[in-house]
Amino acid sequence: MTDLNEIIDVLGTIAFAISGVLAALKKRLDFFGILIIAAVTSVGGGTLRDVLIGKTPVTWMLNISFVYLILATVVLAVIFRKQLKYLRRSLFLFDTIGIALYTVTGVEIGLRVGLNPAICVAVGTMTACFGGVLRDILCTEIPIIFRKEIYASACIIGGLVYVILDYYRVYPEFIAIISGFTVILIRTAAVIFEIKLPNIYGKEDKK
Amino acid sequence: MTDLNEIIDVLGTIAFAISGVLAALKKRLDFFGILIIAAVTSVGGGTLRDVLIGKTPVTWMLNISFVYLILATVVLAVIFRKQLKYLRRSLFLFDTIGIALYTVTGVEIGLRVGLNPAICVAVGTMTACFGGVLRDILCTEIPIIFRKEIYASACIIGGLVYVILDYYRVYPEFIAIISGFTVILIRTAAVIFEIKLPNIYGKEDKK
Amino acid sequence: MTDLNEIIDVLGTIAFAISGVLAALKKRLDFFGILIIAAVTSVGGGTLRDVLIGKTPVTWMLNISFVYLILATVVLAVIFRKQLKYLRRSLFLFDTIGIALYTVTGVEIGLRVGLNPAICVAVGTMTACFGGVLRDILCTEIPIIFRKEIYASACIIGGLVYVILDYYRVYPEFIAIISGFTVILIRTAAVIFEIKLPNIYGKEDKK
Numbered sequence: 001m002t003d004l005n006e007i008i009d010v011l012g013t014i015a016f017a018i019s020g021v022l023a024a025l026k027k028r029l030d031f032f033g034i035l036i037i038a039a040v041t042s043v044g045g046g047t048l049r050d051v052l053i054g055k056t057p058v059t060w061m062l063n064i065s066f067v068y069l070i071l072a073t074v075v076l077a078v079i080f081r082k083q084l085k086y087l088r089r090s091l092f093l094f095d096t097i098g099i100a101l102y103t104v105t106g107v108e109i110g111l112r113v114g115l116n117p118a119i120c121v122a123v124g125t126m127t128a129c130f131g132g133v134l135r136d137i138l139c140t141e142i143p144i145i146f147r148k149e150i151y152a153s154a155c156i157i158g159g160l161v162y163v164i165l166d167y168y169r170v171y172p173e174f175i176a177i178i179s180g181f182t183v184i185l186i187r188t189a190a191v192i193f194e195i196k197l198p199n200i201y202g203k204e205d206k207k
Numbered sequence: 208m209t210d211l212n213e214i215i216d217v218l219g220t221i222a223f224a225i226s227g228v229l230a231a232l233k234k235r236l237d238f239f240g241i242l243i244i245a246a247v248t249s250v251g252g253g254t255l256r257d258v259l260i261g262k263t264p265v266t267w268m269l270n271i272s273f274v275y276l277i278l279a280t281v282v283l284a285v286i287f288r289k290q291l292k293y294l295r296r297s298l299f300l301f302d303t304i305g306i307a308l309y310t311v312t313g314v315e316i317g318l319r320v321g322l323n324p325a326i327c328v329a330v331g332t333m334t335a336c337f338g339g340v341l342r343d344i345l346c347t348e349i350p351i352i353f354r355k356e357i358y359a360s361a362c363i364i365g366g367l368v369y370v371i372l373d374y375y376r377v378y379p380e381f382i383a384i385i386s387g388f389t390v391i392l393i394r395t396a397a398v399i400f401e402i403k404l405p406n407i408y409g410k411e412d413k414k
Numbered sequence: 415m416t417d418l419n420e421i422i423d424v425l426g427t428i429a430f431a432i433s434g435v436l437a438a439l440k441k442r443l444d445f446f447g448i449l450i451i452a453a454v455t456s457v458g459g460g461t462l463r464d465v466l467i468g469k470t471p472v473t474w475m476l477n478i479s480f481v482y483l484i485l486a487t488v489v490l491a492v493i494f495r496k497q498l499k500y501l502r503r504s505l506f507l508f509d510t511i512g513i514a515l516y517t518v519t520g521v522e523i524g525l526r527v528g529l530n531p532a533i534c535v536a537v538g539t540m541t542a543c544f545g546g547v548l549r550d551i552l553c554t555e556i557p558i559i560f561r562k563e564i565y566a567s568a569c570i571i572g573g574l575v576y577v578i579l580d581y582y583r584v585y586p587e588f589i590a591i592i593s594g595f596t597v598i599l600i601r602t603a604a605v606i607f608e609i610k611l612p613n614i615y616g617k618e619d620k621k
Binding site: 258259260261276320322323325326328329340344347348349350352354359360404406407408 | 438441442443444445446447448451452461465468470471472474475476478482492527552553554612
Binding site: 064 | 465466467468494527529530532533536537547551554555556557559560561567570611614615
C-alpha cells in the first residue's frame with residue numbers, strides 16, 4: 001500500500017502545483033510568484049491541518065523531496081505552459097485523486113489524534129480544499145470552492161464514509177480505499193452529469 | 208457564572224455565524240461557502256489566538272457542540288434569510304455581547320499563559336475581531352473593522368480595563384463583568400451617538 | 415554583535431511598520447486599521463515561521479518592546495505622513511537591511527531546529543517576505559513581491575549563501591555578515607541597475 005500511496009501523493013502534489021501555476025499565470029505573476037502560489041496550493045491544506053492540530057514542524061518542512069517535486073513541476077509547467085491545455089483531462093484526474101487522498105489522510109490523522117469523528121471530517125475536507133482556498137486568496141479571487149460546491153461536498157461525504165466505516169471497525173486499508181473512491185466517484189459524476197447543489201438564490205433575490 | 212458564560216458564548220457564536228452568513232449571501236456564495244464563512248467568522252479569532260499561543264489542538268476541535276451550533280445556525284439563517292432583517296437589533300446586541308465575551312476570554316487566557324499585560328490586550332482584541340477580519344478577506348473585502356474602528360477600540364479599552372483591575376487584584380469575576388460591560392457600553396454608545404475616531408484624512412489628502 | 419543586531423532589528427521593524435502605514439494610508443484606513451497593518455507587516459513573517467516550526471508563544475508575544483516600538487512608529491508616521499516622502503531613500507535602506515536580517519535570522523532558526531538546509535532557505539525567505547504578503551492581502555492587493563521578484567530572489571540567494579557557508583563550517587558571525595550583505599547587495603543592485611527576471615509572458619501571451 002505504501003508504494004501506491006506515495007505514487008498517488010506525488011500525482012496529487014503535481015496536480016495541485018499545476019493548478020497553482022495556471023492561476024498564477026492568469027494573473028501574470030513573475031516566476032517567484034508562480035512558485036509560491038504553486039507551493040501554497042500543494043501544501044497549504046496539510047499545513048493548516050498540522051498547525052491547528054499542533055503537529056509541528058509542519059509536514060512539508062520534514063520532507064524535502066516534496067519541495068524539489070514542486071520546484072520541478074513549476075519549472076516544467078512554466079516552460080510547457082502552452083501545452084498544459086492538452087493535459088486538462090489528466091490534470092482533472094490527478095487533482096481528483098489528490099483531493100481523495102488528502103481527505104483520507106486528513107481524517108486518518110484527526111482520528112489518530114483522538115478528535116471527534118465529526119471534527120475529523122472537517123479536518124479531512126480542510127486538508128483537501130484549503131490549498132485551493134489560499135491559492136485564490138493570494139490571487140485576490142473569492143475562493144472557487146465557495147461557489148462550485150461539489151468539490152468540497154465530495155470530500156465531506158468521503159470523510160463521512162471514512163468515520164462511519166471506522167466506527168464499524170472495518171479493516172483500515174479497505175476504509176481508505178472505499179472513502180477515497182467515494183470522493184473520486186462523486187466529483188467525477190458531478191462534473192460528467194453537471195450535478196450542482198440547488199441554487200438558493202431565487203430570481204427575486206437577484207440584485 | 209459558568210451557566211451564564213455558556214449562554215453568552217452560545218449567543219455570541221450565533222451572532223458571529225449569522226454575520227458570516229449575511230456576508231456570504233451578499234457575495235452569492237453556495238451553501239458550502241456560506242457554511243465555511245460562518246464557521247470562520249465564529250471560531251477564527253479564537254483559533255488564531257490558540258495557534259499563536261501554542262494551545263493545540265485548537266479549542267473548536269475539542270468542542271463538537273459548537274460545530275453543531277454553527278451548522279444549525281447556518282441552516283436556519285439560510286432558510287429564514289429574508290426574515291433576518293427584522294432581527295437586526297437583536298443581532299447587534301448578540302454580536303456586541305459576543306465581542307465583549309471574546310475579549311474577556313482572550314485577555315484571561317493570555318494572562319494565564321503568563322504573557323505581558325499589554326500583549327494580553329492584543330490577544331483579547333484579536334480573539335474578538337479576527338473572525339470578522341477573516342470573513343472579509345475570504346469575501347475579498349478590506350476588513351470592515353479597519354475602517355470603522357470603534358469596534359476594535361471598544362475591545363482594546365475593555366482589555367485595558369481588565370489588565371488594570373487584574374493588576375490591583377480585583378476579584379476575577381468582577382473583572383470579567385466590568386471589562387465585558389466596558390466593551391458593550393463603548394460600542395453601543397458609539398453606535399447610538401455616532402461617535403467616530405477623528406478622521407485623519409483632511410480634504411487636502413483626498414485623491 | 416548583539417548590540418549591532420538589536421539596532422538593525424529596530425531599524426528593520428521601523429521600516430516594515432512604515433511600509434505598512436503607507437499601504438494603509440493609501441487605502442484610507444482609520445487609525446486602528448493602520449496600526450494592525452503596520453504590526454502585521456512587521457511581525458507577520460516571524461510569526462508564520464514560529465507557527466510552522468512550533469515555537470509558541472510566538473516571538474512578538476514574548477517581547478513587549480517591539481509592540482511599543484511599532485505603536486510609536488505608527489503614531490509618528492501618521493502625524494508626519496506628509497514628510498515621509500522625503501525619507502524614501504532611508505526607508506529603502508532600512509527595509510533592505512530589514513529583509514537581510516530577517517532572512518539570516520530565519521535560516522539560523524531553521525538550522526537550529528534541525529531542518530534540511532533547503533527548507534531553511536525557504537524559512538528565511540518566508541520570514542523576510544511574508545509580512546509584506548500579509549500587508550497586501552489585508553489591503554486586497556495581489557502581493558507585490560509576486561510581481562517584482564528581485565525582492566524575494568535576493569532573500570533566496572542570501573539564504574543559499576548562508577547554508578553553503580554553514581556546510582563548510584565557516585565561523586557563524588562571518589556567515590551572518592556575508593549572507594546578509596549578499597541580500598543587501600543584490601537588492602540594491604537590482605534597483606539601481608533596474609535588473610528584472612526575464613519576462614516569461616511574451617507578446618503572444620497577452621490577453
